Amino acid sequence: MQRYFILFSYKGTTYHxxxxxxxxxxxxxxxxxxxxxxxxxPIAVVGAGRTDAGVHARLMVAHFDTEPLVEPxxxxxxxxxxxxxxxxxxxxxxxxxxxHARFDAMARRxxxxxxxxxxxxxxxxxxxxxxxxxxxxxxxxxRRLMEYTDFTSFSKLHTDVKTNNCKITTAYWExxxxxxxFVIEADRFLRNMVRAIVGTLLEVGRHKMDVEGFVAVIxxxxxxxxxxxxxAEGLFLVDVRYPLDIYLNT
Amino acid sequence: MQRYFILFSYKGTTYHxxxxxxxxxxxxxxxxxxxxxxxxxPIAVVGAGRTDAGVHARLMVAHFDTEPLVEPxxxxxxxxxxxxxxxxxxxxxxxxxxxHARFDAMARRxxxxxxxxxxxxxxxxxxxxxxxxxxxxxxxxxRRLMEYTDFTSFSKLHTDVKTNNCKITTAYWExxxxxxxFVIEADRFLRNMVRAIVGTLLEVGRHKMDVEGFVAVIxxxxxxxxxxxxxAEGLFLVDVRYPLDIYLNT
Numbered sequence: 134m135q136r137y138f139i140l141f142s143y144k145g146t147t148y149h150x151x152x153x154x155x156x157x158x159x160x161x162x163x164x165x166x167x168x169x170x171x172x173x174x175p176i177a178v179v180g181a182g183r184t185d186a187g188v189h190a191r192l193m194v195a196h197f198d199t200e201p202l203v204e205p206x207x208x209x210x211x212x213x214x215x216x217x218x219x220x221x222x223x224x225x226x227x228x229x230x231x232x233h234a235r236f237d238a239m240a241r242r243x244x245x246x247x248x249x250x251x252x253x254x255x256x257x258x259x260x261x262x263x264x265x266x267x268x269x270x271x272x273x274x275x276r277r278l279m280e281y282t283d284f285t286s287f288s289k290l291h292t293d294v295k296t297n298n299c300k301i302t303t304a305y306w307e308x309x310x311x312x313x314x315f316v317i318e319a320d321r322f323l324r325n326m327v328r329a330i331v332g333t334l335l336e337v338g339r340h341k342m343d344v345e346g347f348v349a350v351i352x353x354x355x356x357x358x359x360x361x362x363x364x365a366e367g368l369f370l371v372d373v374r375y376p377l378d379i380y381l382n383t
Numbered sequence: 384m385q386r387y388f389i390l391f392s393y394k395g396t397t398y399h400x401x402x403x404x405x406x407x408x409x410x411x412x413x414x415x416x417x418x419x420x421x422x423x424x425p426i427a428v429v430g431a432g433r434t435d436a437g438v439h440a441r442l443m444v445a446h447f448d449t450e451p452l453v454e455p456x457x458x459x460x461x462x463x464x465x466x467x468x469x470x471x472x473x474x475x476x477x478x479x480x481x482x483h484a485r486f487d488a489m490a491r492r493x494x495x496x497x498x499x500x501x502x503x504x505x506x507x508x509x510x511x512x513x514x515x516x517x518x519x520x521x522x523x524x525x526r527r528l529m530e531y532t533d534f535t536s537f538s539k540l541h542t543d544v545k546t547n548n549c550k551i552t553t554a555y556w557e558x559x560x561x562x563x564x565f566v567i568e569a570d571r572f573l574r575n576m577v578r579a580i581v582g583t584l585l586e587v588g589r590h591k592m593d594v595e596g597f598v599a600v601i602x603x604x605x606x607x608x609x610x611x612x613x614x615a616e617g618l619f620l621v622d623v624r625y626p627l628d629i630y631l632n633t
Contacts, residue, residue, distance in 0.1 A: 144503035189504070213501045221501035251463045251471035253394035254439070258504060 135201040138226045138234065138380075139164075139178065142191050144219040146257040146366065151184045151193070160184075160220060164195070167215045171208060172199055181234045181373045182241060185325070187365030189258070191244075192223070194373045196234040201227075232379035240302070241322060242372040245315040245331045245363060252311065259312055260367035266338035268306050268313060274337045274347040275304040275315070278330065285354040287330050288323035297323055297354075306334075318372075325362055333360035385451040388476045388484060388630075389414075389428065392441050394469040396507040396616065401434045401443070410434075410470060414445070417465045421458060422449055431484045431623045432491060435575070437615030439508070441494075442473070444623045446484040451477075482629035490552070491572060492622040495565040495581045495613060502561065509562055510617035516588035518556050518563060524587045524597040525554040525565070528580065535604040537580050538573035547573055547604075556584075568622075575612055583610035 141164070149157030153165075161180060168176040178195040202208055205225040212222045246259035249266070278301050285297040303318035315331055333350055336342040342350075342360070350358045391414070399407030403415075411430060418426040428445040452458055455475040462472045496509035499516070528551050535547040553568035565581055583600055586592040592600075592610070600608045 142503055144506070191504075218501075218506050219503040221503050223500070250473070251468075253392055253469040253471050254441075254508060256394070256468050 134198045134230075136196055136198050136228050136230050136232055137202070137205065138224075138228050138232070138375075139168075139195050139197065139222060140224040140226070141193055141195075141220060141222045143189060143193065143221070144257070145184060145187050145189045147219065148186065150186045150188065151180055151182075151190075157186075160190075160193075161195075163216065163220060167212050167220075168197060170215060171211045174199065179234050181238050182322070182370070183324070184368075184370055185328075185365055187257070188368045188370070189366075190370040192372050193370055194234050194238070194375075196228065196232060227381040228379045229381060232375075234373075237375050237379055238373050239376060240318055240320055240372075240374040241370065242303070242316070242318040242374075243322070243327045244369045244371050245317075245327060246367045246369065247313045247315070248311060249313070250311065255312070257366045260364050262335060264339065266313070266335065267340060268308075268338065270340070270344060271334045271338045272306050274334055274344045275306060275317075277344065277348050278304045278317075278351070281351050283354055284323055284326055284330075284351070286350050286356060286359050287326045287333070288356060289325045294323065299323065299326070327368055328362040328365070329356075329359050331363035331367070335363060336360040384448045384480075386446055386448050386478050386480050386482055387452070387455065388474075388478050388482065388625075389418075389445050389447065389472060390474040390476070391443055391445075391470060391472045393439060393443065393471070394507070395434060395437050395439045397469065398436065400436045400438065401430055401432075401440075407436075410440075410443075411445075413466065413470060417462050417470075418447060420465060421461045424449065429484050431488050432572070432620070433574070434618075434620055435578075435615055437507070438618045438620070439616075440620040442622050443620055444484050444488070444625075446478065446482060477631040478629045479631060482625075484623075487625050487629055488623050489626060490568055490570055490622075490624040491620065492553070492566070492568040492624075493572070493577045494619045494621050495567075495577060496617045496619065497563045497565070498561060499563070500561065505562070507616045510614050512585060514589065516563070516585065517590060518558075518588065520590070520594060521584045521588045522556050524584055524594045525556060525567075527594065527598050528554045528567075528601070531601050533604055534573055534576055534580075534601070536600050536606060536609050537576045537583070538606060539575045544573065549573065549576070577618060578612040578615070579606075579609050581613035581617070585613060586610040 148160050151160045153161045178197045181194040209222050248259040282298045299319045301319040398410050401410045403409050403411045428447045431444040459472050497512050498509040532548045549569045551569040
């Protein structure tokens with residue numbers, strides 16, 4: 134058997150998130166079905182992480198095991214023909230047998246896209262936020278995130294993770310075309326964390342909270358202190374990084 | 384009465400083009416209905432030009448007459464609430480009484496977007512063209528367009544226009560992100576012209592035609608010499624320019 138990493142992107146609008154669900158179609162299910170059809174054996178994949186319903190991925194990574202493939206790139210074409218328009222496979226790479234899409238991921242990067250004008254071309258691919266936003270203040274607050282590690286305030290209650298510690302290495306807003314984009318990178322993220330951070334930063338942007346108020350929210354370590362979660366459609370997983378030694382040269 | 388220019392964008396995927404049709408919903412019809420509802424009188428608009436079914440506009444201009452508006456920008460918000468997600472009004476500007484959205488347009492600019500990889504986020508917003516394309520050769524051919532004025536070879540047969548002469552001032556391919564974009568500007572365009580040009584340039588890109596062959600197509604002045612039209616979903620009207628003296632300062 135050989136282990137492979139599969140790199141792909143998806144538009145999450147019509148899916149009940151990444152992870153298999155008893156009631157609702159997930160990206161994982163559709164991808165596993167396509168792999169199983171093309172490889173003619175049941176294939177299970179392990180993803181780098183979860184994305185919630187409606188959240189997108191410009192780059193998502195998962196691993197699976199199968200008999201060694203003669204031409205992994207031919208598999209990419211077959212999968213893309215079989216998969217619906219909203220899931221696109223980019224690459225399939227052989228990795229070491231113990232490489233793990235979730236446990237070996239060193240860093241994950243998300244983007245949150247905000248449009249301030251009605252835009253027919255960004256349907257379900259950006260949050261439409263009306264009213265003036267003070268992006269300078271939002272950036273001042275975002276920078277403060279990197280001074281902390283416990284993000285209980287931005288986590289979902291009652292999840293089963295052992296620690297709420299994350300090391301955030303990047304956090305800023307920048308203008309891209311007609312949109313504002315929040316870029317955040319960390320070694321790990323708690324469930325709902327990016328959307329809770331963005332929702333709270335939007336309150337800073339509306340001057341309903343000042344930068345010190347934002348810092349106080351972090352320090353409270355209490356989910357009820359943060360703002361409402363920003364909607365799913367603006368959120369994109371855009372990168373997952375691994376140590377280079379897990380990739381095999383073939 | 385006061386004449387206004389209305390500036391708007393639309394995703395053309397679900398429309399039977401810009402112009403009112405007996406059987407099929409057009410952008411013009413939906414826009415006129417929204418204006419008539421908000422202004423409470425029947426409003427007819429005259430567009431800067433036509434776009435075919437499935438073609439988009441990042442910027443389209445039309446004119447209409449109505450009683451002077453106290454706050455044109457408030458009308459923008461009302462129209463956007465009423466219009467579906469795929470039509471967005473950007474501005475409403477008072478113009479001189481004889482200003483005409485079609486006859487006064489000095490230049491129109493189109494973009495044609497090509498993606499060479501399956502992309503979940505460009506559904507209906509770029510043509511997915513497989514296989515290697517020689518963009519250097521396509522650019523060499525595109526530049527030759529500016530040496531000619533009669534584009535009969537790239538026009539629809541049996542249209543009622545008096546002349547097939549157009550002055551093309553811009554024509555090039557450039558890479559934008561993961562896409563290749565063909566940018567073309569001219570004083571006027573014939574029906575189907577951009578898609579016929581792009582379809583023929585793609586043949587140059589595939590080495591099925593060389594640059595001199597492309598020039599020969601132009602010189603033949605015969606529609607049957609050109610390649611197949613490129614699909615509608617890649618085409619965007621992106622700009623229409625007018626002489627500044629038609630805009631009123633208010």
